[in-house]
Amino acid sequence: MNLLKPHLYQMSAYEPPLEGRSAKKHLLLDFNERTLPVDPAIEKALIKYIRSGALQKYPAYGDIVARIAKYAKVEEGSLMITNGSDQAIDLVIRAVCNAGDEAIIPAPSFAIYRQFAEVENATVVEPLYTKEGGYPTSDVISLANSKTRLIVISNPNNPSGTGVPREDIEAILQAAPNAAVLVDECYFEYYGKTVADLCETYSNLFVARTFSKTWGLSSLRLGFLISESGNIDQLLKIRGPYDVNQLAVIAVEAALENPEYTKNYVKEVMKKSKPALEKWCKGRKIDFWPSSANFLWTFPPQADELAEFLQTKNILVRPKKDALGRLGLRINLGSVEQTETLILSLNEFYD
Ligand SMILES: Cc1ncc(COP(=O)(O)O)c(C=O)c1O
Known part of the structure; x- marks a missing residue:
């Protein structure tokens, strides 16, 4: 007899x-991370602690919590900190x-x-994103039924970069009032749009955010969840009292003292680096999905060989297949200089 829940034996671990x-060695364009070091003030605060x-x-x-709530422009009682936004996602799904x-x-x-939905032995229903139509809003609404407990809106989505209009999110919140609608705003600072303010109106809305991406603190693990305060009160019963570590808190305090450092990086990525890669793709007639985030899901010819070639140049990108099994490369953007390095290697491969 299996000691653990039987369905767990059918699953695999999530191993990125x-x-x-x-x-030190690589230009890391494979995990949507910040590609430049964090604000030196953060390092200083950590060392001091x-x-x-x-x-x-x-x-x-x-x-x-109060400081992050002020940054996120929500009430303190509507927000809880978590061990990365992964934990925020897990808490909602478990609850x-x-x-x-x-x-x-x-x-x-x-x-x-x-992964987390399967751990709870939920049945996962997967309507498809399309490059032209984006998030499958009408499919989601027609699939929602009395058994639906969770609807995920990754906004913008990873790996496609697809943003979901606020009207669509509201339509889903209204169409499925008995399901938790989890809006993952992991890439919020790049996208610049949030529905956190709607938590006051819709008690079925949960918004997950993080300090991992734009702020560059992925190794320290601090995310947060925003929802109606009554929901947060319940979820606090599931999170451990010390799940967020002290160094993460010290780092985030220092980061919030100087948001310009992050804003400047975001500006460089979104206004310069991403348009440069988009222009390169268009020039080479290389297909890519419209993206509202700091990465592009591209479909270059010989994607496999290209990824290997880039690796020989110490540039890492992430292979990701689409629903038809076509191999694409998800490429994260960094500084202008890093993007120039990337484009030089891309040209070298194709010329
Ligand atoms: C869409 C999305 N949500 C959440 C996460 C998890 O981020 P965190 O480091 O906050 O757990 C990622 C990480 O890649 C992501 O792409």
Whole structure:
């Protein structure tokens, strides 16, 4: 007899291909990370804390929730911090899905949603994104039924970069009032649009955010979840009291003192680097999905060989297949200089 829940034995672990990556050796364009170091003030604050002789203490969060709530322009009671936004996603799914419930998770998308829904033994329903139509809003609405407990809106979506209009999100919130609608705003600072303010209107809305991407703190793991305060009160019962570590809190406090550092990076990526890669793709007649995020899902000829060639140039990108099985490369954008390096290598491959 299996000791653990039987369905777990049918699943695989989520193992992202992290092996052999080095920030020193490689230009890392494969995980949608910030490609430049974080604000030196963050390093300073971390070193100061480490040297203060307090590492043996459990974390004390102080006013970090209030500070993040101010940044996110929501009430303090509507927000909780989590161990990365992965944990925010997990908490919502664990709190709403029972075995046999349906979870609508449009595909292709970030693998964690499906992973966590399957851990709860939910039935995953996967309408498809299309390059032309974007998020399958009308399919989602017609698939929603009394068994639907979760609807995921990755906004913008990973790997396609697709943004979902606010009207579509509201239509889904209204069409499925008994399902939790999880809007993942992991790439918020790049996209610049949020529905966090709608949490006051819709009690079935959950918005996940993170300090991993634009802010560059993925290694420290601090995300947050926004929802009606009554929902947050319940979810706080599931999260462990120390799931967010003290160093993450110290880093985020320092980061929020200087949001310009992040804003300037975002501007460079979105206004210069991304348009440069889009222009290169158009010039070479290379197909890509319209993206509202800091990455482009491109479909270059000989994608496999190109990824290998880039690796020989110490540039890492992420192979991702579309629904038809066509291999694409998801390419993260960084500084202008890094994008120029990328384009030089791309030209070298095709010329
Ligand atoms: C869409 C999306 N949501 C959430 C995450 C998880 O981010 P975090 O580091 O906050 O757990 C990622 C990471 O790649 C992502 O792409």
